[in-house]
Amino acid sequence: MSQASAPKPLSARRAGPLKGHVRVPGDKSISHRALIFGLLTRGATEIEGLLEGEDVLATGRACSLLGAKVERTGTGKWTVHGAGVGSLLQPKGVLDFGNAGTGSRLMMGVVAGHGVSATFDGDASLRKRPMKRVLDPLLQMGAEVASEAEGGRLPLTLTGTADPIPVTYETPVASAQVKSAILLAALNSPGTTTVIEKEATRDHTEKMLAHFGADIKVQPHGAHGRQIVLTGRPELQPNKVVVPADPSSAAFPLVAGLIVPGSEVVIEGVMDNPLRTGLVTTLLEMGARIEAKNRRTEGGENVADLVVHASNLRSVDVPAERAPSMIDEYPVLAVAASFAEGTTRMRGLHELRVKESDRLAAVHAGLVANGVNAVIEGDDLLVTGGPVRGGGTVATHLDHRIAMSFLVMGLASESPVTVDDGAMIATSFPDFVPLMAGLGADIS
Numbered sequence: 389m390s391q392a393s394a395p396k397p398l399s400a401r402r403a404g405p406l407k408g409h410v411r412v413p414g415d416k417s418i419s420h421r422a423l424i425f426g427l428l429t430r431g432a433t434e435i436e437g438l439l440e441g442e443d444v445l446a447t448g449r450a451c452s453l454l455g456a457k458v459e460r461t462g463t464g465k466w467t468v469h470g471a472g473v474g475s476l477l478q479p480k481g482v483l484d485f486g487n488a489g490t491g492s493r494l495m496m497g498v499v500a501g502h503g504v505s506a507t508f509d510g511d512a513s514l515r516k517r518p519m520k521r522v523l524d525p526l527l528q529m530g531a532e533v534a535s536e537a538e539g540g541r542l543p544l545t546l547t548g549t550a551d552p553i554p555v556t557y558e559t560p561v562a563s564a565q566v567k568s569a570i571l572l573a574a575l576n577s578p579g580t581t582t583v584i585e586k587e588a589t590r591d592h593t594e595k596m597l598a599h600f601g602a603d604i605k606v607q608p609h610g611a612h613g614r615q616i617v618l619t620g621r622p623e624l625q626p627n628k629v630v631v632p633a634d635p636s637s638a639a640f641p642l643v644a645g646l647i648v649p650g651s652e653v654v655i656e657g658v659m660d661n662p663l664r665t666g667l668v669t670t671l672l673e674m675g676a677r678i679e680a681k682n683r684r685t686e687g688g689e690n691v692a693d694l695v696v697h698a699s700n701l702r703s704v705d706v707p708a709e710r711a712p713s714m715i716d717e718y719p720v721l722a723v724a725a726s727f728a729e730g731t732t733r734m735r736g737l738h739e740l741r742v743k744e745s746d747r748l749a750a751v752h753a754g755l756v757a758n759g760v761n762a763v764i765e766g767d768d769l770l771v772t773g774g775p776v777r778g779g780g781t782v783a784t785h786l787d788h789r790i791a792m793s794f795l796v797m798g799l800a801s802e803s804p805v806t807v808d809d810g811a812m813i814a815t816s817f818p819d820f821v822p823l824m825a826g827l828g829a830d831i832s
Protein backbone atom coordinates (compact mmCIF):
# COMPACT_ATOMS: atom_id res chain seq x y z
CA MET A 389 0.00 0.00 0.00
CA SER A 390 1.17 3.58 -0.68
CA GLN A 391 2.56 5.30 2.37
CA ALA A 392 0.42 8.21 3.54
CA SER A 393 2.43 11.44 3.90
CA ALA A 394 2.19 13.36 7.19
CA PRO A 395 -1.15 15.22 7.52
CA LYS A 396 -0.87 18.88 6.55
CA PRO A 397 -3.65 20.98 8.10
CA LEU A 398 -4.55 24.14 6.19
CA SER A 399 -6.79 27.09 7.06
CA ALA A 400 -8.50 29.61 4.81
CA ARG A 401 -9.65 33.01 6.01
CA ARG A 402 -11.43 36.06 4.64
CA ALA A 403 -9.28 38.61 2.84
CA GLY A 404 -10.01 41.16 0.12
CA PRO A 405 -11.74 40.42 -3.17
CA LEU A 406 -10.16 37.84 -5.49
CA LYS A 407 -8.79 39.40 -8.68
CA GLY A 408 -6.76 38.15 -11.61
CA HIS A 409 -6.28 35.65 -14.44
CA VAL A 410 -5.41 32.01 -13.80
CA ARG A 411 -4.98 28.79 -15.74
CA VAL A 412 -5.72 25.61 -13.79
CA PRO A 413 -3.83 22.35 -14.54
CA GLY A 414 -4.61 19.89 -17.30
CA ASP A 415 -7.67 17.69 -17.10
CA LYS A 416 -7.12 14.65 -14.89
CA SER A 417 -9.35 12.30 -16.89
CA ILE A 418 -7.66 13.17 -20.18
CA SER A 419 -4.17 13.03 -18.63
CA HIS A 420 -4.63 9.43 -17.40
CA ARG A 421 -6.00 8.43 -20.79
CA ALA A 422 -3.23 10.15 -22.73
CA LEU A 423 -0.57 8.07 -20.93
CA ILE A 424 -2.56 4.85 -21.34
CA PHE A 425 -3.10 5.46 -25.06
CA GLY A 426 0.62 6.17 -25.33
CA LEU A 427 1.29 2.72 -23.81
CA LEU A 428 -1.14 1.08 -26.27
CA THR A 429 0.30 2.79 -29.36
CA ARG A 430 3.49 1.58 -31.01
CA GLY A 431 5.77 4.62 -31.53
CA ALA A 432 6.02 8.00 -29.82
CA THR A 433 2.95 9.76 -28.40
CA GLU A 434 3.59 13.39 -27.45
CA ILE A 435 1.50 14.95 -24.70
CA GLU A 436 1.27 18.66 -23.90
CA GLY A 437 -0.36 20.11 -20.78
CA LEU A 438 -0.33 16.84 -18.81
CA LEU A 439 -1.52 17.21 -15.22
CA GLU A 440 1.60 16.50 -13.16
CA GLY A 441 -0.38 15.48 -10.08
CA GLU A 442 0.30 12.36 -8.04
CA ASP A 443 -2.65 10.41 -9.47
CA VAL A 444 -1.47 10.83 -13.05
CA LEU A 445 2.19 10.20 -12.18
CA ALA A 446 1.10 6.86 -10.67
CA THR A 447 -0.51 5.94 -14.00
CA GLY A 448 2.72 6.92 -15.76
CA ARG A 449 4.71 4.55 -13.51
CA ALA A 450 2.24 1.73 -14.23
CA CYS A 451 2.64 2.35 -17.98
CA SER A 452 6.42 1.98 -17.55
CA LEU A 453 6.00 -1.31 -15.69
CA LEU A 454 3.81 -2.58 -18.55
CA GLY A 455 6.47 -1.82 -21.16
CA ALA A 456 6.28 1.86 -22.15
CA LYS A 457 9.15 4.34 -22.00
CA VAL A 458 7.63 7.42 -20.34
CA GLU A 459 9.74 10.58 -20.57
CA ARG A 460 9.23 14.12 -19.26
CA THR A 461 10.59 16.57 -21.82
CA GLY A 462 9.45 19.88 -20.24
CA THR A 463 6.76 21.35 -17.98
CA GLY A 464 3.61 19.35 -18.77
CA LYS A 465 5.37 17.88 -21.82
CA TRP A 466 5.74 14.11 -21.94
CA THR A 467 6.55 11.52 -24.58
CA VAL A 468 5.39 7.93 -24.29
CA HIS A 469 7.11 5.31 -26.42
CA GLY A 470 4.45 2.64 -26.40
CA ALA A 471 4.49 -1.12 -26.62
CA GLY A 472 1.28 -1.28 -28.68
CA VAL A 473 -1.99 -3.22 -28.32
CA GLY A 474 -1.20 -6.92 -27.79
CA SER A 475 2.44 -6.32 -26.81
CA LEU A 476 2.49 -5.44 -23.12
CA LEU A 477 5.21 -6.73 -20.80
CA GLN A 478 4.57 -8.79 -17.70
CA PRO A 479 5.07 -6.13 -14.95
CA LYS A 480 7.94 -6.84 -12.54
CA GLY A 481 6.37 -4.97 -9.60
CA VAL A 482 3.04 -4.01 -8.02
CA LEU A 483 1.01 -1.39 -9.89
CA ASP A 484 0.49 1.11 -7.06
CA PHE A 485 -2.09 3.73 -8.02
CA GLY A 486 -2.00 5.69 -4.76
CA ASN A 487 -5.31 7.59 -4.51
CA ALA A 488 -6.28 7.20 -8.19
CA GLY A 489 -9.55 5.43 -8.94
CA THR A 490 -9.43 6.36 -12.62
CA GLY A 491 -5.87 5.14 -13.20
CA SER A 492 -6.44 1.83 -11.44
CA ARG A 493 -9.80 1.02 -13.05
CA LEU A 494 -8.76 1.96 -16.58
CA MET A 495 -5.55 -0.03 -16.25
CA MET A 496 -7.55 -3.05 -15.06
CA GLY A 497 -9.21 -2.92 -18.48
CA VAL A 498 -5.83 -2.78 -20.22
CA VAL A 499 -4.42 -5.71 -18.22
CA ALA A 500 -7.64 -7.77 -18.62
CA GLY A 501 -7.23 -7.63 -22.40
CA HIS A 502 -3.63 -8.84 -22.43
CA GLY A 503 -1.92 -12.09 -21.52
CA VAL A 504 -0.25 -10.61 -18.43
CA SER A 505 -0.89 -10.74 -14.72
CA ALA A 506 -0.66 -7.67 -12.48
CA THR A 507 -1.18 -6.81 -8.83
CA PHE A 508 -3.06 -3.56 -8.23
CA ASP A 509 -2.81 -1.60 -5.00
CA GLY A 510 -3.38 1.88 -3.65
CA ASP A 511 -3.67 4.01 -0.53
CA ALA A 512 -6.17 3.56 2.32
CA SER A 513 -8.83 5.48 0.34
CA LEU A 514 -8.44 3.45 -2.87
CA ARG A 515 -8.41 0.20 -0.86
CA LYS A 516 -11.95 1.00 0.32
CA ARG A 517 -13.41 1.67 -3.14
CA PRO A 518 -15.57 -0.87 -5.01
CA MET A 519 -13.85 -2.64 -7.90
CA LYS A 520 -16.53 -5.28 -8.60
CA ARG A 521 -18.31 -2.91 -10.99
CA VAL A 522 -15.18 -2.97 -13.22
CA LEU A 523 -14.22 -6.60 -12.61
CA ASP A 524 -17.67 -8.04 -13.50
CA PRO A 525 -17.48 -7.17 -17.22
CA LEU A 526 -13.74 -7.91 -17.38
CA LEU A 527 -14.36 -11.43 -16.02
CA GLN A 528 -17.03 -11.92 -18.72
CA MET A 529 -14.34 -11.03 -21.24
CA GLY A 530 -12.11 -13.84 -19.92
CA ALA A 531 -9.95 -12.21 -17.24
CA GLU A 532 -9.47 -13.85 -13.85
CA VAL A 533 -9.06 -12.20 -10.49
CA ALA A 534 -7.62 -13.15 -7.14
CA SER A 535 -8.49 -10.63 -4.48
CA GLU A 536 -7.26 -10.60 -0.92
CA ALA A 537 -9.96 -8.20 0.19
CA GLU A 538 -13.72 -8.61 0.54
CA GLY A 539 -15.88 -7.35 -2.35
CA GLY A 540 -13.08 -7.42 -4.93
CA ARG A 541 -11.29 -4.51 -3.28
CA LEU A 542 -7.58 -3.76 -3.59
CA PRO A 543 -5.05 -5.22 -3.33
CA LEU A 544 -5.96 -7.64 -6.11
CA THR A 545 -4.19 -9.63 -8.79
CA LEU A 546 -5.74 -9.62 -12.23
CA THR A 547 -4.76 -12.13 -14.89
CA GLY A 548 -5.71 -11.01 -18.36
CA THR A 549 -6.29 -12.92 -21.55
CA ALA A 550 -4.53 -12.47 -24.89
CA ASP A 551 -7.88 -13.16 -26.61
CA PRO A 552 -10.54 -11.15 -24.76
CA ILE A 553 -14.08 -12.19 -25.66
CA PRO A 554 -16.11 -9.46 -27.40
CA VAL A 555 -19.15 -8.59 -25.25
CA THR A 556 -22.28 -6.48 -25.26
CA TYR A 557 -22.50 -4.88 -21.82
CA GLU A 558 -24.98 -2.46 -20.32
CA THR A 559 -23.31 -0.65 -17.42
CA PRO A 560 -25.45 -0.91 -14.25
CA VAL A 561 -24.06 2.37 -12.84
CA ALA A 562 -23.38 5.61 -14.72
CA SER A 563 -19.58 5.33 -14.73
CA ALA A 564 -17.08 6.49 -17.32
CA GLN A 565 -14.46 4.39 -15.57
CA VAL A 566 -16.42 1.15 -16.05
CA LYS A 567 -17.21 2.04 -19.67
CA SER A 568 -13.56 2.89 -20.34
CA ALA A 569 -12.20 -0.28 -18.73
CA ILE A 570 -14.39 -2.40 -21.05
CA LEU A 571 -13.38 -0.42 -24.14
CA LEU A 572 -9.68 -0.67 -23.25
CA ALA A 573 -9.95 -4.45 -22.74
CA ALA A 574 -11.87 -4.71 -26.02
CA LEU A 575 -9.06 -3.05 -27.94
CA ASN A 576 -7.26 -6.41 -28.08
CA SER A 577 -10.42 -8.41 -28.79
CA PRO A 578 -10.90 -10.21 -32.13
CA GLY A 579 -14.37 -8.77 -32.76
CA THR A 580 -16.82 -6.02 -31.94
CA THR A 581 -17.66 -4.92 -28.39
CA THR A 582 -20.73 -2.86 -27.51
CA VAL A 583 -21.12 -0.81 -24.34
CA ILE A 584 -24.52 0.67 -23.51
CA GLU A 585 -24.96 3.35 -20.89
CA LYS A 586 -28.39 4.61 -19.76
CA GLU A 587 -26.91 7.96 -18.73
CA ALA A 588 -24.16 9.42 -20.93
CA THR A 589 -20.93 9.87 -18.97
CA ARG A 590 -17.73 11.72 -19.92
CA ASP A 591 -16.65 10.59 -23.39
CA HIS A 592 -12.89 11.18 -23.29
CA THR A 593 -12.03 7.51 -23.95
CA GLU A 594 -14.29 7.39 -27.01
CA LYS A 595 -12.82 10.64 -28.35
CA MET A 596 -9.28 9.44 -27.80
CA LEU A 597 -9.98 6.08 -29.46
CA ALA A 598 -11.13 7.98 -32.56
CA HIS A 599 -8.13 10.36 -32.29
CA PHE A 600 -5.72 7.38 -32.36
CA GLY A 601 -7.48 5.83 -35.36
CA ALA A 602 -9.66 3.08 -33.83
CA ASP A 603 -12.96 2.12 -35.47
CA ILE A 604 -15.54 3.38 -32.95
CA LYS A 605 -19.19 4.35 -33.42
CA VAL A 606 -21.23 6.26 -30.83
CA GLN A 607 -25.02 6.60 -31.06
CA PRO A 608 -27.70 7.96 -28.74
CA HIS A 609 -29.48 5.32 -26.64
CA GLY A 610 -32.81 6.05 -24.92
CA ALA A 611 -33.50 9.47 -23.44
CA HIS A 612 -30.08 10.21 -21.91
CA GLY A 613 -27.82 7.32 -22.88
CA ARG A 614 -25.36 6.17 -25.52
CA GLN A 615 -24.35 3.01 -27.34
CA ILE A 616 -20.66 2.64 -28.17
CA VAL A 617 -19.43 0.03 -30.65
CA LEU A 618 -15.68 -0.67 -30.90
CA THR A 619 -13.92 -2.97 -33.36
CA GLY A 620 -10.94 -4.66 -31.73
CA ARG A 621 -7.31 -5.03 -32.78
CA PRO A 622 -6.74 -1.72 -34.55
CA GLU A 623 -3.18 -0.58 -35.19
CA LEU A 624 -3.35 2.65 -33.15
CA GLN A 625 -1.47 5.52 -34.77
CA PRO A 626 0.63 7.87 -32.61
CA ASN A 627 -1.00 11.28 -32.34
CA LYS A 628 -0.27 14.37 -30.28
CA VAL A 629 -2.54 14.96 -27.27
CA VAL A 630 -3.07 18.51 -25.99
CA VAL A 631 -4.72 18.43 -22.56
CA PRO A 632 -7.19 21.26 -21.88
CA ALA A 633 -7.62 22.84 -18.43
CA ASP A 634 -9.64 20.70 -16.02
CA PRO A 635 -13.19 21.98 -15.38
CA SER A 636 -13.23 20.02 -12.10
CA SER A 637 -10.20 22.03 -10.88
CA ALA A 638 -11.54 25.29 -12.36
CA ALA A 639 -14.57 24.75 -10.11
CA PHE A 640 -12.60 25.94 -7.05
CA PRO A 641 -11.49 29.43 -8.19
CA LEU A 642 -14.87 29.67 -9.96
CA VAL A 643 -16.96 29.21 -6.81
CA ALA A 644 -14.46 31.28 -4.78
CA GLY A 645 -14.88 34.15 -7.27
CA LEU A 646 -18.67 33.96 -6.87
CA ILE A 647 -18.83 33.94 -3.06
CA VAL A 648 -16.03 36.38 -2.10
CA PRO A 649 -17.60 39.86 -2.38
CA GLY A 650 -16.13 42.18 -5.01
CA SER A 651 -14.21 39.42 -6.85
CA GLU A 652 -13.51 39.30 -10.56
CA VAL A 653 -11.60 36.25 -11.78
CA VAL A 654 -10.77 34.98 -15.26
CA ILE A 655 -10.06 31.24 -15.63
CA GLU A 656 -8.44 30.55 -18.98
CA GLY A 657 -8.92 27.70 -21.45
CA VAL A 658 -11.38 25.62 -19.41
CA MET A 659 -12.70 22.51 -21.16
CA ASP A 660 -16.29 23.06 -22.25
CA ASN A 661 -17.34 19.46 -23.00
CA PRO A 662 -21.13 19.21 -22.37
CA LEU A 663 -20.60 16.00 -20.39
CA ARG A 664 -18.55 18.03 -17.88
CA THR A 665 -20.40 21.34 -17.61
CA GLY A 666 -23.18 20.53 -15.11
CA LEU A 667 -21.66 22.79 -12.44
CA VAL A 668 -21.64 25.88 -14.67
CA THR A 669 -25.23 25.13 -15.80
CA THR A 670 -26.31 24.87 -12.15
CA LEU A 671 -24.47 28.00 -11.02
CA LEU A 672 -26.03 29.99 -13.88
CA GLU A 673 -29.46 28.81 -12.68
CA MET A 674 -28.47 30.09 -9.22
CA GLY A 675 -27.89 33.56 -10.64
CA ALA A 676 -24.10 33.37 -11.00
CA ARG A 677 -22.47 35.96 -13.23
CA ILE A 678 -20.23 33.76 -15.40
CA GLU A 679 -19.40 34.63 -19.00
CA ALA A 680 -17.72 32.20 -21.39
CA LYS A 681 -15.39 34.15 -23.70
CA ASN A 682 -13.01 33.26 -26.54
CA ARG A 683 -14.68 29.94 -27.32
CA ARG A 684 -12.20 27.85 -29.32
CA THR A 685 -10.94 24.30 -29.81
CA GLU A 686 -7.80 22.98 -28.08
CA GLY A 687 -6.69 19.39 -28.63
CA GLY A 688 -10.07 18.33 -30.04
CA GLU A 689 -12.09 19.75 -27.10
CA ASN A 690 -14.05 22.99 -26.92
CA VAL A 691 -12.55 25.41 -24.41
CA ALA A 692 -13.48 28.88 -23.18
CA ASP A 693 -12.18 31.55 -20.81
CA LEU A 694 -14.58 31.86 -17.88
CA VAL A 695 -15.06 35.39 -16.55
CA VAL A 696 -16.50 35.22 -13.04
CA HIS A 697 -17.98 38.09 -11.01
CA ALA A 698 -19.02 37.87 -7.35
CA SER A 699 -22.75 37.16 -7.34
CA ASN A 700 -25.79 36.98 -5.09
CA LEU A 701 -26.73 33.31 -5.44
CA ARG A 702 -30.18 31.80 -4.90
CA SER A 703 -31.12 28.20 -4.21
CA VAL A 704 -31.88 25.66 -6.93
CA ASP A 705 -33.19 22.11 -7.35
CA VAL A 706 -30.51 20.05 -9.14
CA PRO A 707 -32.03 17.09 -11.05
CA ALA A 708 -30.51 13.62 -10.64
CA GLU A 709 -29.98 13.29 -14.43
CA ARG A 710 -27.39 16.07 -14.23
CA ALA A 711 -25.17 14.11 -11.83
CA PRO A 712 -22.85 12.44 -14.41
CA SER A 713 -21.93 15.84 -15.88
CA MET A 714 -20.89 17.27 -12.49
CA ILE A 715 -20.21 14.21 -10.36
CA ASP A 716 -16.95 15.57 -8.90
CA GLU A 717 -18.32 19.09 -8.38
CA TYR A 718 -21.01 18.46 -5.73
CA PRO A 719 -18.72 19.24 -2.76
CA VAL A 720 -17.92 22.71 -4.10
CA LEU A 721 -21.53 23.22 -5.26
CA ALA A 722 -22.60 22.49 -1.67
CA VAL A 723 -20.23 25.28 -0.58
CA ALA A 724 -21.79 27.67 -3.13
CA ALA A 725 -25.26 26.63 -1.87
CA SER A 726 -24.19 27.51 1.70
CA PHE A 727 -23.94 31.16 0.62
CA ALA A 728 -27.13 31.14 -1.52
CA GLU A 729 -30.52 32.39 -0.43
CA GLY A 730 -32.94 29.53 0.27
CA THR A 731 -32.62 25.74 0.32
CA THR A 732 -30.80 23.96 -2.50
CA ARG A 733 -31.69 20.32 -3.14
CA MET A 734 -29.13 18.13 -4.94
CA ARG A 735 -30.81 14.92 -6.04
CA GLY A 736 -29.58 11.41 -6.66
CA LEU A 737 -26.11 11.58 -5.06
CA HIS A 738 -25.68 7.84 -4.32
CA GLU A 739 -22.44 7.65 -6.38
CA LEU A 740 -20.85 10.25 -4.08
CA ARG A 741 -20.69 7.57 -1.40
CA VAL A 742 -17.99 5.64 -3.35
CA LYS A 743 -15.59 8.41 -4.38
CA GLU A 744 -12.19 9.13 -2.79
CA SER A 745 -14.25 9.31 0.43
CA ASP A 746 -17.96 8.94 1.20
CA ARG A 747 -18.40 12.46 -0.13
CA LEU A 748 -22.04 12.73 0.84
CA ALA A 749 -21.20 12.10 4.50
CA ALA A 750 -17.98 14.16 4.37
CA VAL A 751 -19.67 17.19 2.79
CA HIS A 752 -22.58 17.02 5.22
CA ALA A 753 -20.24 16.79 8.22
CA GLY A 754 -18.09 19.68 6.94
CA LEU A 755 -21.12 21.91 6.40
CA VAL A 756 -22.53 21.18 9.86
CA ALA A 757 -19.10 21.75 11.47
CA ASN A 758 -19.16 25.26 10.00
CA GLY A 759 -22.68 26.14 11.11
CA VAL A 760 -24.48 25.45 7.82
CA ASN A 761 -27.96 23.92 7.97
CA ALA A 762 -27.62 20.72 5.87
CA VAL A 763 -29.65 17.51 5.76
CA ILE A 764 -29.30 14.20 3.90
CA GLU A 765 -32.66 12.78 2.76
CA GLY A 766 -32.16 9.40 1.08
CA ASP A 767 -29.71 10.17 -1.75
CA ASP A 768 -30.44 13.91 -1.73
CA LEU A 769 -28.48 16.66 0.00
CA LEU A 770 -30.34 19.77 1.15
CA VAL A 771 -28.34 22.89 2.01
CA THR A 772 -29.89 26.08 3.40
CA GLY A 773 -27.76 29.11 2.64
CA GLY A 774 -27.07 32.42 4.36
CA PRO A 775 -24.07 34.03 6.02
CA VAL A 776 -21.69 31.16 6.91
CA ARG A 777 -20.23 31.15 10.42
CA GLY A 778 -17.19 28.96 9.65
CA GLY A 779 -14.77 28.25 12.48
CA GLY A 780 -14.95 24.48 12.02
CA THR A 781 -12.34 21.83 11.28
CA VAL A 782 -13.24 19.53 8.40
CA ALA A 783 -12.20 15.87 8.21
CA THR A 784 -11.00 15.31 4.63
CA HIS A 785 -10.71 11.47 4.67
CA LEU A 786 -7.84 11.47 2.10
CA ASP A 787 -10.09 13.36 -0.35
CA HIS A 788 -8.56 16.23 -2.33
CA ARG A 789 -11.89 17.70 -3.38
CA ILE A 790 -13.24 17.82 0.19
CA ALA A 791 -10.07 19.70 1.19
CA MET A 792 -10.25 22.28 -1.64
CA SER A 793 -14.02 22.80 -1.33
CA PHE A 794 -13.88 23.71 2.35
CA LEU A 795 -10.83 25.93 1.88
CA VAL A 796 -12.96 27.83 -0.65
CA MET A 797 -15.67 28.12 2.01
CA GLY A 798 -13.20 29.68 4.45
CA LEU A 799 -12.45 32.52 2.00
CA ALA A 800 -15.96 33.89 2.53
CA SER A 801 -17.11 32.62 5.96
CA GLU A 802 -17.13 34.82 9.07
CA SER A 803 -14.42 32.76 10.84
CA PRO A 804 -11.64 30.75 9.15
CA VAL A 805 -12.23 27.17 8.03
CA THR A 806 -9.58 24.52 8.70
CA VAL A 807 -9.14 21.21 6.89
CA ASP A 808 -7.35 18.47 8.81
CA ASP A 809 -5.16 17.49 5.85
CA GLY A 810 -4.38 19.34 2.64
CA ALA A 811 -1.70 16.86 1.50
CA MET A 812 -4.05 15.06 -0.90
CA ILE A 813 -4.55 18.25 -2.93
CA ALA A 814 -1.34 17.20 -4.70
CA THR A 815 -3.19 14.32 -6.37
CA SER A 816 -5.08 16.63 -8.75
CA PHE A 817 -4.10 20.29 -8.22
CA PRO A 818 -0.54 20.57 -6.82
CA ASP A 819 -0.41 24.37 -7.15
CA PHE A 820 -3.86 25.05 -5.67
CA VAL A 821 -2.59 27.09 -2.69
CA PRO A 822 -0.15 29.35 -4.65
CA LEU A 823 -2.66 29.77 -7.50
CA MET A 824 -5.36 30.91 -5.08
CA ALA A 825 -2.82 33.14 -3.26
CA GLY A 826 -2.08 34.79 -6.61
CA LEU A 827 -5.75 35.84 -6.72
CA GLY A 828 -5.48 37.31 -3.20
CA ALA A 829 -6.70 34.32 -1.15
CA ASP A 830 -5.33 33.76 2.34
CA ILE A 831 -4.71 30.00 2.77
CA SER A 832 -1.89 28.59 4.91
Ligand code: S3P
Pocket residue numbers: 416417418490562563564565566568590715716739
Ligand atom coordinates in the same frame (compact mmCIF):
# COMPACT_ATOMS: atom_id res chain seq x y z
C1 S3P B 1 -13.70 9.69 -14.17
C2 S3P B 1 -14.99 9.26 -13.99
C3 S3P B 1 -15.78 9.56 -12.79
C4 S3P B 1 -15.17 10.69 -11.96
C5 S3P B 1 -13.69 10.52 -11.81
C6 S3P B 1 -13.01 10.53 -13.16
C7 S3P B 1 -12.99 9.32 -15.41
O1 S3P B 1 -15.85 8.40 -11.98
O2 S3P B 1 -15.78 10.76 -10.68
O3 S3P B 1 -13.13 11.55 -11.01
O4 S3P B 1 -11.93 9.90 -15.69
O5 S3P B 1 -13.47 8.41 -16.11
P1 S3P B 1 -16.97 7.25 -12.20
O6 S3P B 1 -16.70 6.57 -13.47
O7 S3P B 1 -16.79 6.33 -11.03
O8 S3P B 1 -18.28 7.97 -12.17
